[in-house]
Structures are given as structure tokens and as C-alpha cells.
Amino acid sequence: MDKELDPLSGDYTGDTIDNLKNAVYIRLQTPLGSWWADPAIGSLLHTLQREKDLAHVAQLAQQYAEEALQPIIDDGRAEQISVRAVQPANGRLYLLIRVDTAKGGFDYRHKVPVI
Numbered sequence: 001m002d003k004e005l006d007p008l009s010g011d012y013t014g015d016t017i018d019n020l021k022n023a024v025y026i027r028l029q030t031p032l033g034s035w036w037a038d039p040a041i042g043s044l045l046h047t048l049q050r051e052k053d054l055a056h057v058a059q060l061a062q063q064y065a066e067e068a069l070q071p072i073i074d075d076g077r078a079e080q081i082s083v084r085a086v087q088p089a090n091g092r093l094y095l096l097i098r099v100d101t102a103k104g105g106f107d108y109r110h111k112v113p114v115i
Contacts, residue, residue, distance in 0.1 A: 007110065019106050020077060020099055027068045028095070028110050043068030045112055048093075053114050058085035058093055061112050065095050077101065091115055 001016040005025050026035075032042035044064040051057045062085040072078045080100045087093050097108040 007108075019103070020072060020101065021106065021108060023072055023077070024069065024097060024099060024108050024110075027072070028065060032068070040071070049113050051114050053087065053089060053091050053093070055087070057114055058087040061085050061093055061095060065097065065110070069097070072099075 001018050002022050004013045004015045004017045005011070005022050006013045007025055007029075010029070027041060028043050028045055030042035031046045032044050033039045035041040045061060045068070048057055048061055048064070051060075062083050065083045066081075069081045069083070073081055078099050078101050080098075082098045084096045085093065086096055091114055093112040093114050095110040095112060097110060099106055099108065
């Protein structure tokens with residue numbers, strides 16, 4: 001059991017979890033190559049923060065998230081992870097992520113800031 005990380009604040013919530021939400025959060029939020037323990041952990045999502053709110057940015061965000069989360073599947077911790085980008089405009093881009101494990105699954109929503 002791990003302490004849960006709040007995706008909005010990056011701080012602990014005080015609750016304990018027994019799923020992969022923290023692993024998903026860390027892999028998406030950490031810039032690729034900057035994690036002290038393993039430079040392979042992280043994503044390129046931080047490179048999109050200054051991108052305009054265009055359709056190809058959603059495709060890039062989805063691709064970057066899939067690449068960042070693939071090691072969770074490769075390690076055998078998850079059976080399947082699906083990522084879908086939703087872009088309602090006005091500088092908002094959300095990644096809707098579904099993680100399926102042997103214990104069950106959960107949905108995760110990650111905001112990607114764009115301008």
C-alpha cells in the first residue's frame with residue numbers, strides 16, 4: 001500500500017491506495033530523463049506546455065503518454081493501458097487513461113496545459 005498522490009497538487013492526500021495511480025502520475029508528470037533513480041522514467045508531455053491548442057498537439061500528447069506508460073505493461077504490472085486525448089478547446093487538453101490490471105482497473109484523468 002502506498003500513500004496516494006493528488007494529481008492536481010502533487011502532494012499526498014493522506015489516503016492509501018493499492019493500485020498503479022501513483023506510477024501513472026509519476027510517469028506522466030516527470031520530464032523524461034530527470035528522475036534521479038531511473039532516467040528512463042518520465043514523459044515528453046512537458047514539451048507541450050507552450051504549444052498552441054491545435055489538433056496535432058492532442059495526437060502528440062496521446063503518443064507521449066502511451067510511450068511513458070508502456071513500461072508498466074512491459075513490467076507485467078498492468079495488462080492493458082489505453083489513452084485517449086480529449087481537447088475541448090480554450091487551452092484545455094485532457095488525457096483519459098484506462099489501466100487494466102489483474103485486480104481490476106481504474107480510470108485516470110490527466111490535464112496537459114496548452115495555450
